[in-house]
Amino acid sequence: LHTQVGELEAAERTLGAALAIARALGDRRIEALILSNLGNVCFSQSRGVDARAHYEAAIALHRSVGNRRQEGAVLTNLGALCNREQRMDEACDYHRQAAALFRDLGDRWYEAVALSNLGVSRLNQQRWAEARAHLEAALVRHRELGDRRHEAISSGHLAMVSEGEGRPAEARAHFEAAIALHREVRNRSGESTHSRQLGDLLLK
Numbered sequence: 001l002h003t004q005v006g007e008l009e010a011a012e013r014t015l016g017a018a019l020a021i022a023r024a025l026g027d028r029r030i031e032a033l034i035l036s037n038l039g040n041v042c043f044s045q046s047r048g049v050d051a052r053a054h055y056e057a058a059i060a061l062h063r064s065v066g067n068r069r070q071e072g073a074v075l076t077n078l079g080a081l082c083n084r085e086q087r088m089d090e091a092c093d094y095h096r097q098a099a100a101l102f103r104d105l106g107d108r109w110y111e112a113v114a115l116s117n118l119g120v121s122r123l124n125q126q127r128w129a130e131a132r133a134h135l136e137a138a139l140v141r142h143r144e145l146g147d148r149r150h151e152a153i154s155s156g157h158l159a160m161v162s163e164g165e166g167r168p169a170e171a172r173a174h175f176e177a178a179i180a181l182h183r184e185v186r187n188r189s190g191e192s193t194h195s196r197q198l199g200d201l202l203l204k
Contacts, residue, residue: 012041032061036074043077048085052078069110072101076114083121091121112141116154123157128165135161149190152181156194163201171201 015038022031039054055078062071079094099114119134135158142151159174175198182191 008041008045012038015041028061029065029067032058032065032067032070035061036070036077039074039077043081048081051081055081068101068105069107072098072105072107072110072114075101076110076117079114079117079121083117083124088121088125092118095121108141109145109147112138112145112147112150115141116150116157119154119161120157123161123164126164128161132158132161132165148181149185149187152178152185152187152190152194155181156190156197159194159197159201168201168204172198175201 015034019031019034019038022028022034035054035058039051039058042048042051042054055074058074059071059078062068062074075094075098079091079098082088082091082094095114095118099111099118102108102111102114115134116138119131119138122128122131122134125131135154139151139154139158142148142154155174155178159171159178162168162171162174175194178194179191179198182188182194
């Protein structure tokens with residue numbers, strides 16, 4: 001509740017108290033979940049060092065109690081942290097681990113999200129071929145799952161890859177597909193972003 005209303009300092013105090021109780025009780029599963037949330041609070045405050053420490057401690061505990069799904073979630077958060085801090089190769093490593101873990105669990109939705117994150121990290125490095133491979137794999141899974149919102153997002157990212165590769169016609173097709181999907185799911189923000197990017201492309 002605290003994090004929902006932006007009271008991050010209060011959230012951190014509450015979680016800190018809960019963490020002490022979990023440790024006193026020896027409940028490692030709950031301790032891991034609290035550490036994950038503490039990492040999220042620090043992430044929201046742009047406290048990267050603290051967020052990483054909490055995430056890494058949470059991953060170790062999730063592994064020790066066999067909570068693989070939560071391990072994958074925290075790996076994803078670590079990847080996002082590294083991506084924000086421009087440590088792209090490290091981000092890709094975390095996203096790759098998350099994708100493999102969710103694939104082993106048979107969780108195709110989270111696997112698709114991890115693959116998309118991996119593709120975006122490579123896109124930010126302008127490593128076009130790798131970005132395309134990951135984003136296309138994510139796009140296939142989003143379509144199979146009927147996830148139109150994430151299909152739109154991946155289509156937009158693929159448009160940026162195509163533009164980077166010097167394929168304007170292909171980029172336009174991806175942007176137009178993304179815009180149509182955003183309209184379908186009433187994602188006005190996504191529609192606006194990709195419409196603007198398409199307009200920039202057409203002006204070149």
